Amino acid sequence: MINSPFSLDGKRILITGVTGGIGQEIAAVLSSLGAFLVLNGRDAAKLNALQEFIQTENCQLEAFDLEDVEAIPSWMADLASRMGPLWGVVHCAGISDVFPIRLMKWGNAERIMKLNWGTSWALAKGFSQKSVHEAGDSRIVFISSSSGLVGVSGMSAYSSSKGAVIALTRSLCSELSSLGIRVNSVAPGFIKTQMNKKYLNSITVEQTQALEKQHPLGFGEPSDVAFSVAFLLSNEARWISGVTLPVDGGLTAI
């Protein structure tokens, strides 16, 4: 008999971008599975509000702006020196932008690449330090996107950055396996978050219907992503590394 599959009891997991819709739900799910969470966001007040939402004392709030990419490894080393090595990292922080390439400024494209791919790279660099990850058995889960797998008009920079995260996942699978670190990513389709609701308010009803039709199972919920992350983190996924799991209601299958 299997007892509590997917249990994360006592596992110390860093979650970035935790005040966003998907990050918040991931924090709630991992907390319910018993994890000790290191919750990262830029805004300390929003972090405090999140702790009240998920109703746990089993966490540590760490406000840090990941845009300071070069400082990420030393920040992680400091975290580990204070609370012990991390068992896992879930990287949800990132930005999105819909803008035709003709009108997009290089500065915006560069920032998207930095905040989506650059932070992923830096977190992996930080996690690979001996003092930061639990020796022999730890894991990283990145949040990529379905638009990293298929082309989407108006998302040239965002799609590129998420595609780069997918390539990074595969490369790190190879490089970090000797340290016992599994690396996977999740590629969500259109998820009903506050940020995406704002996008839906800026397009017509017909455009919304067309977008939803692209997903055979309709739009997704943040919990759809959260449970997929929990699975990839769990010991039940011990033989899975280097994959990008589409969680998209069938979007990229058709």
Place this chain on the structure above:
Amino acid sequence: MEQFMEKMAEVLDVNPETLSLDTRFRELEGYGSMVGFSMLITLEEEYGVNLPVDAFLHINTLGELYKRVTRSDQ
């Protein structure tokens, strides 16, 4: 107004001299949903005008759009 028309020309990918306040922008060659979306984003980022898409669909000329921008300045 000149700056507004230059911005719109950039978004619509046309020579600014071909535009006027009477220009019915949806009838311009190359206009599509992505261009329309870009116009909404530009209004928000450049002029702080958050125009709901339903309201935008009832606007037909650059002059009507410009009124929204100048109204927000008051």
